[in-house]
Amino acid sequence: KQEVTQIPAALSVPEGENLVLNCSFTDSAIYNLQWFRQDPGKGLTSLLLIQSSQREQTSGRLNASLDKSSGRSTLYIAASQPGDSATYLCAVQNSGGYQKVTFGTGTKLQVIP
Amino acid sequence: ETGVTQSPTHLIKTRGQQVTLRCSSQSGHNTVSWYQQALGQGPQFIFQYYREEENGRGNFPPRFSGLQFPNYSSELNVNALELDDSALYLCASGYSNEQFFGPGTRLTVL
Numbered sequence: 001k002q003e004v005t006q007i008p009a010a011l012s013v014p015e016g017e018n019l020v021l022n023c024s025f026t027d028s029a030i031y032n033l034q035w036f037r038q039d040p041g042k043g044l045t046s047l048l049l050i051q052s053s054q055r056e057q058t059s060g061r062l063n064a065s066l067d068k069s070s071g072r073s074t075l076y077i078a079a080s081q082p083g084d085s086a087t088y089l090c091a092v093q094n095s096g097g098y099q100k101v102t103f104g105t106g107t108k109l110q111v112i113p
Numbered sequence: 114e115t116g117v118t119q120s121p122t123h124l125i126k127t128r129g130q131q132v133t134l135r136c137s138s139q140s141g142h143n144t145v146s147w148y149q150q151a152l153g154q155g156p157q158f159i160f161q162y163y164r165e166e167e168n169g170r171g172n173f174p175p176r177f178s179g180l181q182f183p184n185y186s187s188e189l190n191v192n193a194l195e196l197d198d199s200a201l202y203l204c205a206s207g208y209s210n211e212q213f214f215g216p217g218t219r220l221t222v223l
C-alpha cells in the first residue's frame with residue numbers, strides 16, 4: 001500500500017527566501033509524481049509532473065526532483081513571494097493494476113511580506 | 114486548464130439525501146477516477162473506472178457508486194448522505210501514465 005508523507009506540515013518564511021518542500025513515498029513502483037498547489041477552498045493546480053524515468057522538472061521559479069529508488073521528491077521554490085502562499089500537495093501515481101493517485105497531506109506555506 | 118470539467122461547483126444537501134456529481138473529460142481519456150478531499154486532508158481515492166467498468170476502489174462504502182459513459186462523461190453517486198460526506202470531490206481522467214484533475218465540486222451536508 002502506497003503511503004505519501006510530506007514534511008513539514010506547515011512553513012512560514014519571509015519573502016525572498018528560497019525554500020524546499022519534502023515528499024517521501026513507500027512504494028517505488030510509480031508512473032509519475034506530481035506537485036500541486038491548492039489555494040483555500042479551491043481545486044488543485046498542477047505545478048510539475050515528473051515521469052518515473054525523469055530526475056527533475058523545472059518551471060519558472062519551481063524545480064522538482066525525483067529519486068525513485070529512495071522514495072523521495074523535493075520541490076524547490078526560489079525567491080518566494082507572498083503569492084506563493086498556499087498548500088502544496090505531492091501525489092504519486094502507481095504503476096500496475098489500476099493507476100491510483102496517492103496524495104500526501106500537504107505542506108501549508110505562508111510567505112510573509 | 115486540464116480539459117476536465119465538473120458540475121455543479123457547489124452543492125448543499127441534507128443528511129439522508131442522495132447526490133449525483135458529474136464530470137466531463139477529454140476525448141480519448143480511457144480512465145476516470147474520483148477523489149474525496151475532507152477539510153485539511155489530502156484527497157483520498159474513491160474508485161476508478163476504465164472503459165465503463167469499475168476497476169479499483171478505495172476504502173469507501175457501497176453507497177458511493179459511479180458510472181462512466183461512452184461520451185467521456187462520468188458520475189459519482191452518493192446515497193444516504195452523512196455529515197462526514199461534506200468535502201471537495203475531485204474527478205481525474207486521463208491515460209495510464211497521467212491523470213488530469215478537474216476543479217472539484219464542494220458538497221456540504223447539513
